Amino acid sequence: xxxxxxxxxxxxxxxxxxxxxxxxxxxxxxxxxxxxxxxxxxxxxxxxxxxxxxxxxxxxxxxxxxxxxxxxxxxxxxxxxxxxxxxxxxxxxxxxxxxxxxxxxxxxxxxxxxxxxxxxxxxxxxxxxxxxxxxxxxxxxxxxxxxxxxxxxxxxxxxxxxxxxxxxxxxxxxxxxxxxxxxxxxxxxxxxxxxxxxxxxxxxxxxxxxxxxxxxxxxxxxxxxxxxxxxxxxxxxxxxxxxxxxxxxxxxxxxxxxxxxxxxxxxxxxxxxxxxxxxxxxxxxxxxxxxxxxxxxxxxxxxxxxxxxxxxxxxxxxxxxxxxxxxxxxxxxxxxxxxxxxxxxxxxx
Amino acid sequence: xxxxxxxxxxxxxxxxxxxxxxxxxxxxxxxxxxxxxxxxxxxxxxxxxxxxxxxxxxxxxxxxxxxxxxxxxxxxxxxxxxxxxxxxxxxxxxxxxxxxxxxxxxxxxxxxxxxxxxxxxxxxxxxxxxxxxxxxxxxxxxxxxxxxxxxxxxxxxxxxxxxxxxxxxxxxxxxxxxxxxxxxxxxxxxxxxxxxxxxxxxxxxxxxxxxxxxxxxxxxxxxxxxxxxxxxxxxxxxxxxxxxxxxxxxxxxxxxxxxxxxxxxxxxxxxxxxxxxxxxxxxxxxxxxxxxxxxxxxxxxxxxxxxxxxxxxxxxxx
Numbered sequence: 001x002x003x004x005x006x007x008x009x010x011x012x013x014x015x016x017x018x019x020x021x022x023x024x025x026x027x028x029x030x031x032x033x034x035x036x037x038x039x040x041x042x043x044x045x046x047x048x049x050x051x052x053x054x055x056x057x058x059x060x061x062x063x064x065x066x067x068x069x070x071x072x073x074x075x076x077x078x079x080x081x082x083x084x085x086x087x088x089x090x091x092x093x094x095x096x097x098x099x100x101x102x103x104x105x106x107x108x109x110x111x112x113x114x115x116x117x118x119x120x121x122x123x124x125x126x127x128x129x130x131x132x133x134x135x136x137x138x139x140x141x142x143x144x145x146x147x148x149x150x151x152x153x154x155x156x157x158x159x160x161x162x163x164x165x166x167x168x169x170x171x172x173x174x175x176x177x178x179x180x181x182x183x184x185x186x187x188x189x190x191x192x193x194x195x196x197x198x199x200x201x202x203x204x205x206x207x208x209x210x211x212x213x214x215x216x217x218x219x220x221x222x223x224x225x226x227x228x229x230x231x232x233x234x235x236x237x238x239x240x241x242x243x244x245x246x247x248x249x250x251x252x253x254x255x256x257x258x259x260x261x262x263x264x265x266x267x268x269x270x271x272x273x274x275x276x277x278x279x280x281x282x283x284x285x286x287x288x289x290x291x292x293x294x295x296x297x298x299x300x301x302x303x304x305x306x307x308x309x310x311x312x313x314x315x316x317x318x319x320x321x322x323x324x325x326x327x328x329x330x331x332x333x334x335x336x337x338x339x340x341x342x343x344x345x346x347x348x349x
Numbered sequence: 350x351x352x353x354x355x356x357x358x359x360x361x362x363x364x365x366x367x368x369x370x371x372x373x374x375x376x377x378x379x380x381x382x383x384x385x386x387x388x389x390x391x392x393x394x395x396x397x398x399x400x401x402x403x404x405x406x407x408x409x410x411x412x413x414x415x416x417x418x419x420x421x422x423x424x425x426x427x428x429x430x431x432x433x434x435x436x437x438x439x440x441x442x443x444x445x446x447x448x449x450x451x452x453x454x455x456x457x458x459x460x461x462x463x464x465x466x467x468x469x470x471x472x473x474x475x476x477x478x479x480x481x482x483x484x485x486x487x488x489x490x491x492x493x494x495x496x497x498x499x500x501x502x503x504x505x506x507x508x509x510x511x512x513x514x515x516x517x518x519x520x521x522x523x524x525x526x527x528x529x530x531x532x533x534x535x536x537x538x539x540x541x542x543x544x545x546x547x548x549x550x551x552x553x554x555x556x557x558x559x560x561x562x563x564x565x566x567x568x569x570x571x572x573x574x575x576x577x578x579x580x581x582x583x584x585x586x587x588x589x590x591x592x593x594x595x596x597x598x599x600x601x602x603x604x605x606x607x608x609x610x611x612x613x614x615x616x617x618x619x620x621x622x623x624x625x626x627x628x629x630x631x632x633x634x635x636x637x638x639x640x641x642x643x644x645x646x647x648x649x650x651x652x653x654x655x656x657x658x659x660x661x662x663x664x665x666x667x
Contacts, residue, residue: 056533056534056535056536057533166621196390196391196560197390197560197561197562197601197604197605197615197617198390198600198601198604198617198618199617200604200615200617201604201614201615201616201617201618202617202619204614204615205614205617223533223534224534225534225608226605226606226607226608227606229606229608229612230606230612230614230615231614250612253608254608263535264534264535265608267534267535267537267538268534268563268608269561269563269564269566269567270563270566270567270607270608270609271562271563271566271590271602271605271607272566272567272586272587272590272591273587273590273591274607274609274610275609276609280538282535282538282539282542283535283539284539286503286505286506286536
């Protein structure tokens with residue numbers, strides 16, 4: 001799982017990526033509003049790594065994944081895939097690139113076509129992207145793929161419809177469909193959150209196996225920090241469309257910098273008998289609406305450190321930039337881990 | 350003092366494919382003021398077991414055996430009309446899926462006041478409204494939102510409304526069915542804190558159903574682990590979580606990554622739970638068990654005491 005990071009090339013590069021949605025309030029007066037789903041995100045995804053995007057509902061993690069795949073058109077900013085700007089590809093090039101970038105959906109109960117057998121589900125992408133295969137080759141490839149994801153006996157499962165399969169089997173089929181074109185980049189959007197815990201491990205293991213055989217890079221979208229800690233190389237924490245912190249998975253969970261990250265870690269339930277640090281930060285209230293992003297640091301309205309420090313005006317006036325706080329570790333906060341103003345710390349050094 | 354004693358409870362669902370033996374001889378007990386957690390995966394019978402206590406089962410379910418003694422009263426002997434006076438006033442339920450459990454066409458205030466008016470005939474409308482408003486404040490919602498509709502609330506707020514509603518008639522026992530599933534981690538922490546506070550302030554006993562062992566492990570006094578309609582391990586929560594004995598409990602606990610422990614890949618449990626229509630003899634976990642013996646295929650183990658306040662249904666423990 002852990003890769004040598006230095007030697008890895010960048011496969012995806014996001015620069016100032018923004019996705020905005022225009023919405024109209026349904027009530028009378030119908031004021032136009034803008035949802036800032038992804039609000040200026042810059043990050044690199046390295047070849048062969050698992051980068052996890054975590055955050056609560058509405059933080060923009062799914063939209064980010066879809067914007068990277070160009071399923072949702074970014075409002076502004078660029079996505080480079082292997083150095084090429086996705087927005088500048090013509091239709092033919094786009095289709096070719098599409099087969100290299102895939103999405104695994106969250107809900108295996110809804111992402112599969114209920115009217116298609118497992119065989120048809122896997123055949124469809126091949127009919128579009130692999131016109132070079134004849135019927136026999138296609139059949140062999142589909143059977144091989146079913147076996148590779150543990151759907152055996154393949155010839156029996158191939159004729160099954162989604163409703164004849166369990167949740168775990170469906171997710172295995174989704175994964176098979178996502179990797180059958182041999183992509184090198186896969187966005188997995190909460191791939192196990194709908195599954196029972198005992199089934200989860202098998203699906204995650206399968207995703208890892210797929211990675212080894214195919215030199216895959218994953219963007220793993222999840223709300224579950226402890227899960228991403230286990231499988232990801234790096235974790236990116238999002239809040240209201242903004243990247244708050246990014247770094248090595250171990251560093252994010254055990255040496256988190258941003259008050260938001262630390263709050264998220266502090267509320268992870270611990271099994272009885274495990275030692276857990278005392279400071280628990282349960283944030284009050286709820287995430288503000290993405291149509292009404294707070295001024296300054298967007299997290300300041302719920303930030304425990306902001307309150308502890310007596311609400312310094314810098315937080316509510318000035319948006320902190322993402323800056324290096326450790327090796328390969330970036331965070332966007334005006335204060336350092338101990339709550340000292342970041343600028344002062346810099347000056348002293 | 351014991352508040353609940355379930356003995357040899359069995360429940361069957363009639364379906365097109367045959368009778369599903371969802372609950373097969375469950376024994377459970379808890380003391381007043383305790384929080385009992387019932388854990389297990391989808392289809393293990395945890396919700397069915399808990400909802401059979403106030404007899405809130407779907408029409409195709411039949412309680413085929415056993416007894417439920419609540420606060421000294423044998424509920425299994427009560428008529429439907431008598432049961433009606435137990436629900437809400439003695440035992441209330443926080444139903445799963447706060448998103449959908451509220452009536453979208455009624456104000457939340459009305460929905461909290463409704464059980465009061467229904468179950469306490471002496472209470473005036475005005476009084477019920479006052480009590481509902483006080484409850485809203487207690488769960489952290491401004492009383493001014495009494496006239497709001499469910500769609501005006503977020504998921505976490507709706508769950509708060511559900512909690513207020515469950516406390517409307519001052520019950521002794523509250524059954525919370527997956528109260529934090531589908532909520533964000535931070536909201537989950539808020540709701541769990543609120544449940545803890547309400548339990549303390551209202552002097553409640555509580556049953557919490559969850560598939561999430563780590564949530565239960567933080568909260569519960571007692572824990573019951575269910576598998577295939579049976580309780581496979583039961584007892585003092587600390588004892589069970591620190592010294593799990595049933596192979597299923599052990600594997601289930603290993604299915605959760607523990608950020609405070611060693612970074613190992615979760616193992617999961619290969620295979621599937623047995624078919625509850627055509628059950629094979631023997632231990633229901635045998636096909637997924639790594640330490641099963643020949644005996645396990647022939648005889649279903651019974652829940653027996655293996656330590657102080659620690660019960661396990663495994664041939665190895667008997």
